[in-house]
Amino acid sequence: MKNTIKLITAAAFFGMLMSACGTGEGTQSTTEAQPSADENVIEDQLGREVTINENPENIVVGGILPYFSTWYVATDSTEEIAGMHPNSYNAAENSMLAEISPEVLDASTDFVKNGEINIEELMKINPHVYFEKESDEKTLEKVAEAGIPSVGLQTNKVADSDPLATFNSWLELTADIKGGKVDERVDSFMEEGSNVQNMIDDTLKDVKDEDKPRVLFLHKHSDKSIVVGGANFFSEKWTEATGGIDIVGDDGVEGMKEVNMEQVYEWDPDIIYITNFTETQPDDLLEDKVPGQDWSEVKAVQEGNVHKVPLGIYRWFPPNGDAPLMLKWLAQHNHPDKFDYDIKEEIKTYYKNFYDFELSDEEVDSILHPSSEAAKY
Structure with missing residues (x-):
């Protein structure tokens, strides 16, 4: 290098x-x-x-x-x-x-x-x-x-x-x-990320802004605090790279910010992604389990579009070795009509090619549906 x-x-x-x-x-x-x-x-x-x-x-x-x-x-x-x-x-x-x-x-x-x-x-x-x-x-x-x-x-x-x-x-x-002893391995990962992003860009090149989902990343969350991700933060980049609109960043929020339910109602996102830096699971919102917070009024909750960000080689939200898979996973959730691949097979193939590891069906499910324990420290 x-x-x-x-x-x-x-x-x-x-x-x-x-x-x-x-x-x-x-x-x-x-x-x-x-x-x-x-x-x-x-x-x-x-x-x-x-x-x-x-x-x-x-x-x-x-x-x-x-x-x-x-x-x-x-x-x-x-x-x-x-x-x-x-x-x-x-x-x-x-x-x-x-x-x-x-x-x-x-x-x-x-x-x-x-x-x-x-x-x-x-x-x-x-x-x-x-x-x-x-x-x-x-x-x-x-x-x-x-x-x-x-x-x-x-x-x-x-x-x-x-x-x-x-x-x-x-x-x-x-x-x-x-x-320089690992240059070839490093280059292969970097090339894969570039190839996946190019594939997504090509697939979405004709999608108009009005046809893109309005996305909110719930970064940290409890019954006492709601922290979202905004501009110049990983949430914005993931969203824009996969054909979504970062409604938080577009509203002038920078980085991470604590907000209240009234602000969430105002944004009214089409999709909510929950990171692995909080123990909150989709069912906590979908089944209205959070004391003092009524998520049932939010469009994403009403339509069942609340998803926990996966955890594979590491948490998928920050920089990590599964970044090409994060791009594919998000793109499919943001535009299910345009990405018809089987994400479970994509994960298996990636792990075999890049980590030389054969994933079982159960292990793939654990990646896609990580437990709340992963957020504790």
Whole structure:
């Protein structure tokens, strides 16, 4: 990959490390075990140069929750995942990744204490690299100061929160870390996503706006709070990429916003998608089970168009390895008259081709209808 710079000698690495420490843009290595293999200098998504062992044996994933699954997609391995955020671990426990590569469940969550990174516990894992969302610069700096290479990853700045583009950028960065050893695998995933999007675009090219469904993503939800997704957020990009109208973003809402039922009534969506960041299930709305909230007045509920977003290799809402399947699943719900493929067969074929895993009918059903447990943490 273009960002990868081979370091020829240990002396060169040491000189770079000392220079970085002097400028405050530090690239640091663990003090307990110096990497013996070649090293790379990669540029993370904060624009920082970070020196990393080309074959890191221990990686830790903090608040950038989906990245542990990206590591698997790029490398075909979870053995290196030594630690992950408890929220990530809960998703992993309820994902197909736990079946495909069960070593992922060996990861520790002890380094997260009361929602914060505990450096002492993190050091016990002896990570060769730590991954964090780029917005959490405080944690990235704290980890780097402890001598652990820290890599910042963007979530909402890649093509204005395009989940597929974001996932592709993470794949490319992972390939940089691996010194180009996984380029072919990474390229195959990226090509599939592009092919699926092109297929959807071609199929929907003549659809007029008045024939597109008005979509609302229910991101987090309880009897006390309704949080929806709006513009410059994954919900907007998924909706627009699959022939829907983001009624929340179009109304001027940016990112995530807490709203009340009166606002939902005003929007009156044709379709509601419920993410895996809430325990709420479609039946909770369809059967009017939520105390203090009357969803029966909403068009999507009246017509039975309320759907839980699937969870396969990871939650399908944020950037993830099943992104091409998310596109197909959404496109079919948004335009069932134009996409007549069997989504269950599409999922089976994808998992066989890209994960070399044969899914049973029961496993496909578990992907399409994830339990509420996956949202708990």
